[in-house]
Amino acid sequence: MRAACAGRVVYSGTGIRGYGNLIIIKHGENLLSAYAHNSEALVREGQEVALGQPIARMGEGAPQKPALYFEIRRNGKPVDPLRYLPVIK
Numbered sequence: 001m002r003a004a005c006a007g008r009v010v011y012s013g014t015g016i017r018g019y020g021n022l023i024i025i026k027h028g029e030n031l032l033s034a035y036a037h038n039s040e041a042l043v044r045e046g047q048e049v050a051l052g053q054p055i056a057r058m059g060e061g062a063p064q065k066p067a068l069y070f071e072i073r074r075n076g077k078p079v080d081p082l083r084y085l086p087v088i089k
Contacts, residue, residue: 001056001068003049004033004085012041019069023055031084036069051086 003025010032011024019036023043026032039059043049060067072081 001035001038001054001058003051003053003055004070004072004081005031006051007031007033007049009043009045009047009049009055012043012045020059021056025049025055030075032073033081034069034071034073036071037067 001023005025005027007025007027009023010026011022014021016022019034021036021038021041023035023038023041024032025035035056037059038056040057041055042057043053043055049055058066058068070081072079072084074084
């Protein structure tokens with residue numbers, strides 16, 4: 001899994017039920033990206049990450065099938081990620 005945008009890792013762990021191994025990256029004041037069900041985190045809390053940097057290895061969700069959960073949150077609410085992701089050419 002790679003970072004959707006540059007930012008700072010504000011959470012990396014398994015303490016939020018239903019998300020497995022979760023990484024949350026903060027992008028500026030209002031945006032967060034969340035990556036859940038990872039098998040292994042490649043970053044730590046407080047670390048700055050670059051656009052496209054590997055941050056985790058993909059894991060499994062229920063029922064033990066490869067799974068990827070990705071979400072963008074603006075002001076704490078889920079939003080359409082296509083409106084906020086950088087355009088890569």
